[in-house]
């Protein structure tokens with residue numbers, strides 16, 4: 001029996017479009033844009049100025065605080081400007097713009113193989129920090145902070161989130177098929193930081209080939225286990241994943257570490273491998289470009305800073321005019337109104353659809369069907385929460401566990417009355433979090 | 440490059456809509472109503488059609504008069520009309536479904552805010568209103584055109600044995616027979632060759648519709664199952680017949696329980712939204728139905744039990760709010 005959680009749903013998964021397309025390397029054509037905010041926490045601080053030459057893998061911005069991450073150049077060339085540019089959220093972020101000389105000259109010493117066993121824990125953590133690694137599943141939480149819990153001995157599990165439950169996304173799947181050994185070695189490295197930890201690689205049961213490949217690699221590791229999860233959205237949501245893999249439950253005010261767990265997504269663990277074992281900091285991303293408007297859906301190895309428009313071009317352009325473009329998955333991704341946006345560490349997919357399903361239906365009155373209640377993985381009652389949100393009753397909203405909502409989108413997806421539940425919860429949660437900060 | 444649509448996630452939607460769900464309910468009611476027409480004759484068809492038409496028209500006219508936009512949920516009014524018709528005896532005069540339909544849609548549904556806001560099941564509220572106002576006509580189960588059925592040579596039944604003077608004809612529905620100490624013929628009960636309202640007699644046809652609804656994931660078994668089981672247990676404990684299979688099954692298949700449990704107690708708007716609440720609701724329904732049937736003056740109790748429990752729904756929801764994932768404390772809403 002595959003492991004899972006209560007609630008959730010099945011959607012059309014769309015993965016067939018790109019799941020059999022090998023990862024291809026995409027070289028950038030235009031300028032590269034590196035926003036200083038591409039992680040949770042303080043923005044990074046530029047270390048270069050206009051006119052400076054830069055090399056591939058050079059650190060061009062340093063962490064701006066304890067919770068922050070540095071930024072690495074993915075090409076060689078010259079700093080053209082440091083100015084605000086638009087990011088996926090639609091906000092302007094100060095960015096370093098690098099003119100690519102297409103020579104890809106690298107900083108010396110990079111790319112060398114090294115054995116993690118000869119490194120101390122402090123060295124490994126420092127390497128991860130200097131590599132600018134953040135959670136690449138979407139949240140962008142700095143990884144060096146995550147792998148430095150209060151007590152190393154209290155960590156029982158290091159979990160690789162390989163569920164890839166968002167429809168259409170296939171980048172993690174391709175990684176598991178094409179270089180599973182890097183994933184497994186990355187996990188071994190990460191696990192070595194915690195004396196009591198077991199490793200878990202959690203994969204949904206709709207990826208049998210990936211399960212087979214990864215399982216074969218860990219068959220001699222007594223303390224690494226592949227756990228097969230039921231295919232269901234949002235199986236990869238952190239709290240639901242921890243529950244399915246370990247039976248432990250955490251709420252919104254707890255960290256995975258409070259339940260003895262560290263969770264990282266596939267590409268993040270591969271980034272750890274590259275940084276530690278191959279002396280290569282994070283300067284690239286595996287990204288799926290797909291959707292029914294894309295001529296040739298593909299998976300790319302792409303340098304951070306590359307313009308989204310170049311991704312579309314490399315995927316054969318649009319075969320039909322798209323109505324909606326999404327960065328990330330259809331359930332939690334961000335809709336874009338322009339393609340003039342750079343690939344960042346957290347870009348997992350670029351989707352283009354000829355139809356905007358969200359705009360197709362009109363919103364009607366709630367018929368109290370209870371569908372939202374049965375799919376909510378947070379076990380809250382979205383129907384009631386909506387009443388609180390619509391009345392701007394923040395107190396009631398919190399009493400109804402509104403802060404436990406992970407914004408997974410399941411309730412909006414199933415609602416037959418097409419009410420925009422998740423959307424309202426997002427707004428209310430933002431405003432409550434903002435007012436908490438002010439206090 | 441032109442501008443693309445921008446909206447907050449999620450960007451995809453399930454294709455099920457409100458109207459589609461209501462249409463599914465209507466489809467699921469077809470076997471039972473078809474049987475009603477077959478068994479009770481053409482008059483039953485007229486009642487069903489008039490009832491549905493009245494409900495749909497009432498909604499349309501109300502929206503016109505109130506200058507509210509026409510709602511694209513005509514299937515919801517259609518279901519109300521169909522259910523109302525199925526809850527009427529085939530012998531009622533034509534103005535009964537008209538009056539009932541107007542009452543259901545205008546008073547019970549629209550005046551309380553329209554779809555999703557009524558706190559009583561419109562069809563049942565209308566039935567109870569008609570029962571109180573026109574007890575005689577509503578309990579006259581004169582069956583015309585009945586096929587050779589074998590249940591009894593009588594062609595006249597009556598549901599409320601307490602009102603045996605009604606229309607001067609004596610006779611009884613299976614529940615009334617049992618209440619008076621007799622035995623019900625289970626075979627006839629299950630297939631529906633018995634007295635009752637147009638849509639409630641055939642347990643088999645109702646079950647076929649229910650299976651369709653469950654397969655289409657429109658309803659879950661939580662409410663109907665707990666409801667029916669509770670009625671059986673209640674009858675076992677208080678029916679005074681002990682473990683008498685014939686009596687217990689008679690209680691389950693007789694009267695309006697099957698139709699009520701699968702099609703009216705499960706009405707989204709007037710049943711609890713929390714999973715735990717649905718179970719509590721089912722149990723309460725069973726207890727009240729049992730009380731009304733066994734200790735009450737009449738042999739039937741489903742309609743009253745359902746509308747009474749409808750009123751308890753907000754309370755039930757309050758005490759059955761689920762515990763959020765990963766939270767220890769159960770917070771009350």
Ligand code: SF4
Nearest residue numbers: 366367369370372415
């Ligand atoms: S899914 Fe939509 S219609 Fe159903 S109870 Fe929730 S909010 Fe209401």
Ligand code: SF4
Nearest residue numbers: 376405406408409411
């Ligand atoms: S978006 Fe929030 S309320 Fe809706 S299903 Fe997900 S966790 Fe529950």
